[in-house]
Amino acid sequence: MSTLPPPPAFTPFADPTRRVTARWIALFATAWLGIWMAQLTPIQLLLPQQIESLREETDWVSSVVAFGVISAIAGACALVVFPLTGALSDRTTSRFGRRKPWIAGGTALFAVALVVLGLQTTMLGVGIFWSLALSGFSMTSAAVTATIADRVPVGQRGIVSGWVSAPQAIGTVLGLILVLALGLTLFGGYALVAGLLIVFVMPFLLASPDETLPRVLRPPFRLQMLVTGLWVSPRQHPDFAWTLVGRVLVNIGNALGTTLLLYFIAFGLERADTAEVDLLVLTMIYLVFFTISALTFGRLSDYFGQRKPFVYVAAYLQALAALLLAIAPDYTIAMVAAAFLGIGYGSFMSVDQALATQVLPDRHTRGKDLGIMNVALAVPQAIGPLLGAFVVASFGGFTALFIAAAVAATLGGLAVLPIKSVR
Numbered sequence: 001m002s003t004l005p006p007p008p009a010f011t012p013f014a015d016p017t018r019r020v021t022a023r024w025i026a027l028f029a030t031a032w033l034g035i036w037m038a039q040l041t042p043i044q045l046l047l048p049q050q051i052e053s054l055r056e057e058t059d060w061v062s063s064v065v066a067f068g069v070i071s072a073i074a075g076a077c078a079l080v081v082f083p084l085t086g087a088l089s090d091r092t093t094s095r096f097g098r099r100k101p102w103i104a105g106g107t108a109l110f111a112v113a114l115v116v117l118g119l120q121t122t123m124l125g126v127g128i129f130w131s132l133a134l135s136g137f138s139m140t141s142a143a144v145t146a147t148i149a150d151r152v153p154v155g156q157r158g159i160v161s162g163w164v165s166a167p168q169a170i171g172t173v174l175g176l177i178l179v180l181a182l183g184l185t186l187f188g189g190y191a192l193v194a195g196l197l198i199v200f201v202m203p204f205l206l207a208s209p210d211e212t213l214p215r216v217l218r219p220p221f222r223l224q225m226l227v228t229g230l231w232v233s234p235r236q237h238p239d240f241a242w243t244l245v246g247r248v249l250v251n252i253g254n255a256l257g258t259t260l261l262l263y264f265i266a267f268g269l270e271r272a273d274t275a276e277v278d279l280l281v282l283t284m285i286y287l288v289f290f291t292i293s294a295l296t297f298g299r300l301s302d303y304f305g306q307r308k309p310f311v312y313v314a315a316y317l318q319a320l321a322a323l324l325l326a327i328a329p330d331y332t333i334a335m336v337a338a339a340f341l342g343i344g345y346g347s348f349m350s351v352d353q354a355l356a357t358q359v360l361p362d363r364h365t366r367g368k369d370l371g372i373m374n375v376a377l378a379v380p381q382a383i384g385p386l387l388g389a390f391v392v393a394s395f396g397g398f399t400a401l402f403i404a405a406a407v408a409a410t411l412g413g414l415a416v417l418p419i420k421s422v423r
Helices: 020-055 060-090 100-117 123-151 154-181 186-207 223-229 239-259 261-268 272-304 310-327 329-355 363-395 399-414
Strands: none
Touching: 020 060, 020 100, 020 123, 020 154, 020 186, 020 239, 020 261, 020 272, 060 100, 060 329, 060 363, 100 186, 123 154, 123 261, 123 329, 123 363, 154 186, 154 272, 154 329, 186 223, 239 310, 239 329, 239 363, 239 399, 261 272, 272 329, 310 399, 329 363, 363 399
């Protein structure tokens, strides 16, 4: 009498095949709403206001440079924290799961740092606590992003990645509206987004399943292995490298075109009296087109089984938006550019995220490898103000800034062409 073969041993490293539910996606999207609101509201509004109130110089360029330096220092922290968190979460054997301890710890650090940031009265204090806040953001988002590769099958990753992207625009606008409509102080603004971060992340943290890694499957730990593991050979994994390069370039282009937008409105368009309201209007236009684009093109890329054409076109739409502002710096033109940027960046963020999950070198190191990919998202946003400040200060205006943004986005689109393993 024949016996049945033993059931396969449990492994958390297998590629997921079971589709995630609408409930899981809703919890996932809600968590990202809180994460993006807490990160982007300070970048777009609170940090520039805080730095402006502390600086002694009277010229606006010095304010831009100060904002850029602080953002760049915080970006250096994210450069380390993103892949390190991913690598450590890959081998975490907590009974709560691999990713949840890092989501919880990162959220706590992020929220506390934001609240303390609102109390700072020196540039040094602002730099320290914004760096800590961005480190918490990096921990949280690295762990949440890894759940895509852990739980979402390839054929569903476009639409799920759209729900990483859509909350980015919604969170930015919602944060701006709440801070401006409620007339909050700087401390009140930081405290509000910190509280909402916790409120929106907690449901995903508590209700989303996270498989536990048995100790027997945990790879041995050596510090040298951790450090060397952060390097992924472009020769051995060219698709991963090209995806990373494209992501860096497109996000640099986006950062150059958006992170100094408040300064462009106030000083480039000479609308200082209405700059905050103008920023809100442009952001809302961007929100509508970004959200529709992220959800539509993410789903279409799943349907057609193709990612590269969507990423390529998305990069060029962003370049077009930047060129419009370079050629015709006008507020009406800026509204048109905001629509093009929303379509382009929304499509890029959803489809490129799905593409990134399909070029990972090793299923055992998904968290670490996606952490490296996330560096290409967060660090350009962090150093964008410094690069932008350098361009504006060197060339005496914003035209060169938007030309540089267009060039970076164009090169980022070209970088996806050599990818072979994904259509």
